[in-house]
Amino acid sequence: MFEYMPYNLAPWGVEIVIYFFIIGLAAMTFIMAAAPETFGNVAAPFRNVEIPGAVITLILLGISGPLLIADISQPLRFLNPIIYFRPTSPLSWGSVLLLLFGAAVVAFLYGRFFDKPGIRRAAAVIGSLLALSMPIYTGIDLAANQSRALWATPAIPLLFVALSVTSGAGLVAVIQLVTGNFGPDASRMIRTIMAFSLATTFLLVFALVQTMVYGTAELQQAWDAINGEFSVQFWWLGIILGIVIPLILVLVPILAPRAEAARSPLLVAVAGVLGALGAYMLREVIIYAGQLPQLFF
């Protein structure tokens, strides 16, 4: 005879990773697109991304909604989390907030196209709050599971917010570059936002690494998985390409104001794309590696 135990499967796969990434991207893109309405002249450099930003948010929601429905094994029951709403389930809250966020984006565009300032402003403020709830709810979706040691920390929702800010700022930079409206003010503002979000990401990931290295057996297993199976995604694509290089790209013009070449909007857009890549990879590693220690129990 032999040692025998059944293989278990990691229940959440690539669809969840893509969904978490897209919804975070959409949320922060909308916050920046609606910023001139929400915060007034302080965010004036983002005025020209109001419409493209909100339209792209709607397109991203159009992708993420069906993706989420396709991921569940009973797609025709996708309204059940709302019909049978359960207040203790982060996923139930997420379904409702996602629907309301979509409605707010549509209302914002309606107010913008049909020149209804009241609706536009209300949709911008409420939509921004709902947008903020997107990365938070996806983070709590993980943090609520005490059975997965890597996820069961309040740092995860914060990390997801920081990752969303980086990827959203990156997308806004690309939109402005493509539409030819990437002025120095917008460039400076995006650099500042990304510097804060990337630095926050770095610190939170560093804290997570500390808890894994000095943590429980499950956390140490997750750390082993990250350094084994996911080392390329974590260290090279997530940390080096996704945090360190973009952080250097956005910090150089701040630390060395005379370096004119470093202020190129193209470099900000490149930093944004790299930051978005890192945001995806770190989510993937956290979602996968968080499930692995449990599989062989």
Place this chain on the structure above:
Amino acid sequence: MISIGLQAEPSYGVPGKKRWAMVVDLRRCIGCMACVAACKAEYDVPLGVWRTTVQVKNTGKFPNARRNFMPRLCNHCDNPPCVRNCPTAATYKHEEGFVLQRYERCIGCRTCMIACPYNARFMLPRNRTRVGINNVVDKCTFCDHRVSQGLVPACVQTCLGRARIFGDINDPNSEVARLVGTHKTATLKPNKGTRPQVYYIKPDRKSMEQATSAPVSAAARRDAEAFYRHNNGSRFFSAHL
């Protein structure tokens, strides 16, 4: 503890309430797998998934060696995380302690599988012919349909060593209450705060610990691979192995 929706309040130790529990006396388990077979027969559990398993682990080297058996099933926790996390209340806790599944509500989001520290839940495959319940999450029910008729679960009924004992732990005269009260027992991962209601007498340390590496069993791997092949195309298998 608040009671929300179909989440019944914990009933362990509450006077006047029943609290079904199971004791697994590992001194008596011989690893015959009759409980697994009985469970498969009772529910037509498909190939590749199990409501209950018996894990086999060896310790030591010949001649100082031992084979350990560890029956595993849903722990019907008094504070079940799967129930809290289910977004549709498809998973609920019965007032007598059963943690049950409403198949018609389940959307197959697998959140409950994520929440369960014991890997007690599984997806039913899409290609299932004899029973019309497919593509939703399933689990051990403590045979609530049998218990409500005054019978014991199928695995308990068939256990030839009487290693599995089932009863109302709130009844001080029941066999499970007596065993838990008079023996050194252990539960799985009590630090997770789930208050599991499957008690083990004299478990082996290796069987209780979090496994740090993939199982060495070639048979288990063959089982898993056959299951994946059989269910090729199902959304479930896009998940990471």
